[in-house]
Amino acid sequence: MLGIVVGEPINASFPITFYQSAYVDYRFTPPRLRIFTLNPCIKNYQFLSADLHLNGNNFAPVRRNIYGTHLDDDCPSALIKKVTIHLGSRKVELNVQKVYKKSTEGITVCLQPVYYYSQWQNIVLYIEAWRAQGATRFIVYFHSATKETWRTLEYYRNLGMIELKSWPSFPSLPVDSADKYPKIDDSVFILSYFLAMNICILDIKTTIGTIADFDEVMVPTNGRLLDYATEEMTGTKVGALSFENHYVLFTPKIYTSHFSGVASPKFKILTWPSKADGALLHFRYNAEAQKPATTEMPFRFFPDNHSTHIKNMEATAHKIFNGVIPKFSSKSYDALQECVNKIM
Numbered sequence: 001m002l003g004i005v006v007g008e009p010i011n012a013s014f015p016i017t018f019y020q021s022a023y024v025d026y027r028f029t030p031p032r033l034r035i036f037t038l039n040p041c042i043k044n045y046q047f048l049s050a051d052l053h054l055n056g057n058n059f060a061p062v063r064r065n066i067y068g069t070h071l072d073d074d075c076p077s078a079l080i081k082k083v084t085i086h087l088g089s090r091k092v093e094l095n096v097q098k099v100y101k102k103s104t105e106g107i108t109v110c111l112q113p114v115y116y117y118s119q120w121q122n123i124v125l126y127i128e129a130w131r132a133q134g135a136t137r138f139i140v141y142f143h144s145a146t147k148e149t150w151r152t153l154e155y156y157r158n159l160g161m162i163e164l165k166s167w168p169s170f171p172s173l174p175v176d177s178a179d180k181y182p183k184i185d186d187s188v189f190i191l192s193y194f195l196a197m198n199i200c201i202l203d204i205k206t207t208i209g210t211i212a213d214f215d216e217v218m219v220p221t222n223g224r225l226l227d228y229a230t231e232e233m234t235g236t237k238v239g240a241l242s243f244e245n246h247y248v249l250f251t252p253k254i255y256t257s258h259f260s261g262v263a264s265p266k267f268k269i270l271t272w273p274s275k276a277d278g279a280l281l282h283f284r285y286n287a288e289a290q291k292p293a294t295t296e297m298p299f300r301f302f303p304d305n306h307s308t309h310i311k312n313m314e315a316t317a318h319k320i321f322n323g324v325i326p327k328f329s330s331k332s333y334d335a336l337q338e339c340v341n342k343i344m
Helices: 121-130 147-158 182-204 225-233 304-319 330-344
Strands: 017-025 032-038 046-055 062-066 078-087 090-099 105-115 135-140 162-166 206-211 216-221 246-247 266-269 278-282
Touching: 017 078, 017 182, 017 216, 032 078, 032 278, 046 162, 046 266, 062 278, 078 225, 105 121, 105 182, 105 225, 121 216, 121 304, 135 147, 147 304, 182 206, 182 216, 206 225
Parallel strands: 017 090, 105 135, 105 206, 135 162, 246 278
Antiparallel strands: 017 032, 046 062, 046 078, 078 090, 216 278, 246 266
16 A cells, blocks of 8 residues: 655644745756745645746736745746745745846855844954955845944945845744744744855855855965866866865954954864865954964965055054944853853
8 A cells, every 4th residue: 555645735823934035046947936934844745835926917826836845847937926825824925036147257255144243343354355365245144233343334335345135033933833832033043044045145146156254264375265266166067165164363353453463363273174275264253262272374364465454454444433443342242142052
């Protein structure tokens, strides 16, 4: 005898929340419809009931059951302009954005959602270093930060260097299931990183893309990252480059608002699989507390004259704060770590 599993529609009692847009991905033939959600694991037989609204006024919506795998080839993905999800008594409507193949030379840097961020000095070094390595676009998902950090982000946004995209606090669970699952926002601090990564990847329009926190810069042993990555990946089957993780220490610390220590950093090397000739320079706030012994390495943040970039960073800090540099306090950072430790 063969067991037959009947499909089960996901209804309003299931704890699921949707990103505001769906995507039609033209990098594939036929194009693929992508819908992003945050939810517990679902069974193979569970599905979303969705109406696919097509371009033009003469087409009636097409009803499809979405199981989490790609739809059949007869799904009219290329014509979809809106998606309506039916969850029993609940209905969710998603506008559709189109995704095309990458075309512009450069590096797009995706930032994971910024939560209660306080280290504005990291951002100044981050932007300066990544631009020197060939970055041409920064996408920042913003949730919250100290006023000094926001002022720094606003400065770069007004110069057209970064794109700030609002990242939400997610809503409460339905009343009839709220006591059965953890609160969504208790876990979204970590889980939403993966959601944001996938969404940002679809927004990359350059030949190279990467995901890096505000305290991470990838550098090759020699030259610019853009040139190195282009040479390694063009005309080959290489789809990604993995850099060994190095914690970085500065003397003096950049949180004193002096960037001179960037010229001669010290390193703590972690065991990290590496497939690239270079390093991920990880300048975490508490790098001194990490266990590996401190050592010297040839890696640097800038492929050219460090003194010029250090002067640029210090001049930028004075422009952002009109010559009155705020003193850094670890209170916000410490409070955030306490919250993270409670929910992990």
